[in-house]
Structure formats: C-alpha cells, structure tokens
Amino acid sequence: MSRLRLGQLDYINCLPVYHALEEGLLPLEAELVKKPPNVLNRLFMSGQLDVSPLSSIEYARNKDSCIILPGLSISADGRVMSILLFSKVPVTELEGKKVCLTESSATGVALLKVLFDHYYHVDVDYETTVPELSGMMERADGALLIGDNAMQAHQYVEEHHIPYHVTDLGETWKQFTGAKMVYAVWVVRKAYASSNAAAVNYLSNILINSKEIGHRQITAVAAKAQQRSGLPLSVTEDYFKTIKHDFGDDERKALLTFYDYAYKSGLIDERVKLRVWGEAGA
Numbered sequence: 001m002s003r004l005r006l007g008q009l010d011y012i013n014c015l016p017v018y019h020a021l022e023e024g025l026l027p028l029e030a031e032l033v034k035k036p037p038n039v040l041n042r043l044f045m046s047g048q049l050d051v052s053p054l055s056s057i058e059y060a061r062n063k064d065s066c067i068i069l070p071g072l073s074i075s076a077d078g079r080v081m082s083i084l085l086f087s088k089v090p091v092t093e094l095e096g097k098k099v100c101l102t103e104s105s106a107t108g109v110a111l112l113k114v115l116f117d118h119y120y121h122v123d124v125d126y127e128t129t130v131p132e133l134s135g136m137m138e139r140a141d142g143a144l145l146i147g148d149n150a151m152q153a154h155q156y157v158e159e160h161h162i163p164y165h166v167t168d169l170g171e172t173w174k175q176f177t178g179a180k181m182v183y184a185v186w187v188v189r190k191a192y193a194s195s196n197a198a199a200v201n202y203l204s205n206i207l208i209n210s211k212e213i214g215h216r217q218i219t220a221v222a223a224k225a226q227q228r229s230g231l232p233l234s235v236t237e238d239y240f241k242t243i244k245h246d247f248g249d250d251e252r253k254a255l256l257t258f259y260d261y262a263y264k265s266g267l268i269d270e271r272v273k274l275r276v277w278g279e280a281g282a
C-alpha cells in the first residue's frame, strides 16, 4: 500500500503540530509535503495529498470531497500577528485604490474581502502577486501578507521605520464579531478515508499527540521557529502564545460565523455544515 501523503504548511504556525514528528518523537508512516497554503490547497484538491492543513475558506468550497479532522486548526482569538494588511493610508481611505494580495493565501484573502465589505465598507481593486512587500507597495496602496512573510515584513517595516499602517486582520475580525478566527483546518480526502478508515484514525491520533507534545515543548519550538524564520526569539515566543491549534466549540462557532459573512460576500456558494471525522454526520 502506498504511503499516506500528508501536507505541512511551510510556515512556523504549523511547527507546534509537526515538531514532534520532525524530531522522530512519534512514528509517522507518511510522506510529508511542505508547501505554502495555496499550493497545499491545490495539491489536496487535485488528489495529490491524502491529509493536509487546508485554508478554512477552501473547506467551505470543497466540503463534499473532504472531512475535517478533529482537534486541530490554525486559529487565534483576536490578534494573530501573521495575517497583516500593510497600507500607505488608513484602511478606511483605501476606497477606489489598489490592494495587492499574496498568492499564498485563500482564507486571509477572503477575510480581507469580508472585512472590506461589512466592517470598513470600502471597495478596492485587487491584484494577486508574489508575497514581497516592496514590490507590492510599488504597485498598490495596500498589501495583504500572511504567515512568515507577514511577520518578516512587519519586522522589516518596524526596524526601518517605514510609515505604513499595519492592520492585524484577526484583531479587526474580533472587533467586528467578537469571535475567534479559524484560518485553516486539517482535512482528509473523503475518497481516501472511505477505504482507509484505520489509517485515518491512526494519523488523526498521531497529529493530536504531536500537537500536545509540541505545546509541551513550546520553548524548543519557538527556538526552532526563530532559526527557520529569522524572526527574533521574542517574536516567535509571542507568536506561539497567540496562534492556537484547537478545534473546539468556540472555533466551530467562529468558523460558521466566518462562513456566513463569506456567503453574504459571495465568496462561497452556500451555507456550510461542518463534517468532522469520527462524529455524527461525517
């Protein structure tokens, strides 16, 4: 039987979940594929991955072909530090201007559009580009970055006193809705799960055990994140107090709230019911 193909985000936000696997602290019979979110999204939806973190907006768009794994997410309650809009003017003054969008993101892009529609009430032009702030700001008045790119750009802007407005979209979402925000969930392809239930159960438990070990070893994870990202240790330590990986009732309610607004903004075609592996209705 071919080895299970497991996606991993090539951002430090995933490290608390994958650290134990990387260190060989848990057995993993899987091929690990490490890519940015939108590349993982494409690989998963084209059947080249069996289990992967998936942008939460992509779950809503592909809910009939995948099932959410329990107990895992990339989420935050307010400030997230890594979904950032950089702008030359206050966000409310972006009306009619251009905003560049990182090609790596799906959820961050959808969240920006939801907030522009329902919170800031601005209508802008978008251009999707590579996630490089200086090039983006040569072409536009605003730029959305996510993940390590966002935090590295923020560090650079602060160190060089570049007078950009920096808006944390997790913070704005919290101000708008009072809810947490779920940026990614872990999913398994329904076609794979239907004939490999035991393997899915095994991997689901391994990932949750790995998350628990990672959080117990968060000091080592923050040091590894500093080495990988080049961000100061103080930033990676703060980040791992900010980014969360659970998928409980609060996260599920928050995700459905996000989907409601995404539906109102025409970003998804219908309302969504969450199907979680091992639970009724999966």
Ligand SMILES: C=C(O[C@@H]1C=C(C(=O)O)C=C[C@H]1O)C(=O)O
Pocket: 009, 011, 013, 037, 038, 054, 055, 056, 074, 080, 082, 083, 104, 105, 106, 107, 108, 109, 146, 147, 148, 183, 184
């Ligand atoms: C919080 C984050 O969540 C992420 C954002 C994603 C997206 O915008 O599609 C997908 C996966 C996560 O990496 C982040 O990247 O900073």
